[in-house]
Amino acid sequence: MWMTRTDYDRHYRALSELERALSASEGIRQTYSEQNKVLQVNLDWLRVRVNQLEHERAQLLFNYTGVKIAVPQIQVDSGEPVHPLAELPSFSDIGDEEAKKQGMSWDAEGHVVYK
Numbered sequence: 001m002w003m004t005r006t007d008y009d010r011h012y013r014a015l016s017e018l019e020r021a022l023s024a025s026e027g028i029r030q031t032y033s034e035q036n037k038v039l040q041v042n043l044d045w046l047r048v049r050v051n052q053l054e055h056e057r058a059q060l061l062f063n064y065t066g067v068k069i070a071v072p073q074i075q076v077d078s079g080e081p082v083h084p085l086a087e088l089p090s091f092s093d094i095g096d097e098e099a100k101k102q103g104m105s106w107d108a109e110g111h112v113v114y115k
Contacts, residue, residue: 047074 047113058071099105103115 044076047076050074 054073058069062068088100094102105113105115107113
């Protein structure tokens, strides 16, 4: 298949423009990747600092007023979704021997008795 010189030049120019656009977008991607790394380091430092300040504030309140308060913690999210049933308590049977160790028994009507 033959091609005229003008068609060849037009296709060659289009390819070179695509290559330039690709290299420019790769440079932008690399820049954003580096900025994201810097941002994550800054956020980690900020998390540590805020947690430290919350602990200091709670200690100062305890020293001056004698009141203990709960201290919130800022933590990194793992990103993995937590199944809603994973946070429920376990309702599995602990067995008769473990129940005796913990002081549990049954009354005459069949109810559990805790000591």
